Amino acid sequence: MGQPLSSSGNDGPDIRILDAAERLFMEHGYEATSTRMVTRDAAVNLAAVNYYFGSKEGLMQAVLRRRLDWLNRERLHLLDAAETEARGAPLKPSLIVDYFFGTLLRMGARPETGGQTFQRLLGRTHTEPAAFISTFLASEYADVVNRYKSALCRALPDVPREEIVWRFHFMLGATAYAITGTDSLQLITDWKMEEDVQVQAQKLLARLMSFLLGGLRAPLPQSRSA
Amino acid sequence: MGQPLSSSGNDGPDIRILDAAERLFMEHGYEATSTRMVTRDAAVNLAAVNYYFGSKEGLMQAVLRRRLDWLNRERLHLLDAAETEARGAPLKPSLIVDYFFGTLLRMGARPETGGQTFQRLLGRTHTEPAAFISTFLASEYADVVNRYKSALCRALPDVPREEIVWRFHFMLGATAYAITGTDSLQLITDWKMEEDVQVQAQKLLARLMSFLLGGLRAPLPQSRSA
């Protein structure tokens, strides 16, 4: 059952609910968003969320799944193709990082994949405390994360696997902050308003890639015990 | 009105409320934590939160302020002392990064400053959607962030200020993920249980510092337009 990706004008009630929920969960978080807000914004009846998605939790999972299935399939395709072409030779770290994190950032410039709304939602969702969200994300990411960890280990044979795992974690955090737009510390004050979204996204991608690769390839910390 | 930092055994009701709220906000987030849960865990009456802190929002602000005031004062003291000793010469980037992010990580090993509980709460709080939290954080961080941005600009004169600001943002994200312990993707599966908290914190600090400095000093992205 392929989930539709577009939301082009006049869609069915379920799609309108997904679109409204995506936006509201992004803006207010899962807990602070009520099903009443969702049904009101989607212009459907109050009972529609439970009819189509069973519960508020089911709605949240459907919102995430619609985009994550596509994103992680894309990530796997890119890695598969590159590894096939390399015939067993390790890939360049910059390529691996671009496939995983660049694919996510490029989603933001494409409205048919959720655009910035889903980007920001995802950045926030990784730190949502609700247990069912962690469980759901873990299952959605299990395959792709294992594949990418292995690819990075082959690409950087001098870096211990434990270090790779941590640096992957750090890269994820930096990326989450980069796309969430949650700048509660008002660090980013000099937005250029004249630039369009495409240009901003491209510059952000270049900036983030430099940072991530710098961190990934940094000298190993001198360990006092191990 | 100096806020007490310790919670050593038999404290007043307000301190017990702060301790319980810190733990519950960390575990469930702001929205999913009710004042009933707080008062029950603190073993005080249901009306006590409103009596001592005015509202649930007031409680959240008090929880954050108790630790952030101390943390940011410490950060400013360290930077002041180093800049005074340097007599106008730029500081080493590693020193600046350690003062800002290392001070936070070292809090985790000290129970009297909230220990890991506050660390994780703070990592999550940066992405809380509630507007009053963003506003509060912005005011708490305004001074210290400006001072550290300027110090980094002097330390890295070849890096444009705009780039410094973004990389500061990325470092914050990586650090937030490092301390939140929210590993919804189950990347970090190989926790060494035999090691104590002190050793783990020290290793994490060394790992994070390598990553942050690598990202901070990475080659600049080639910009196509600017």
Add this chain to the structure above:
DNA sequence: GTCTATATCATGATAGAC
């Protein structure tokens, strides 16, 4: 200062008409 009791409201979910 501290507590009990309660006011007021919004929530998630469902039953059952059409």
Add this chain to the structure above:
DNA sequence: GTCTATCATGATATAGAC
């Protein structure tokens, strides 16, 4: 499939006794 009406619950906050 879609809607109205409503239930049961739990939320924040406060009034007023002690």
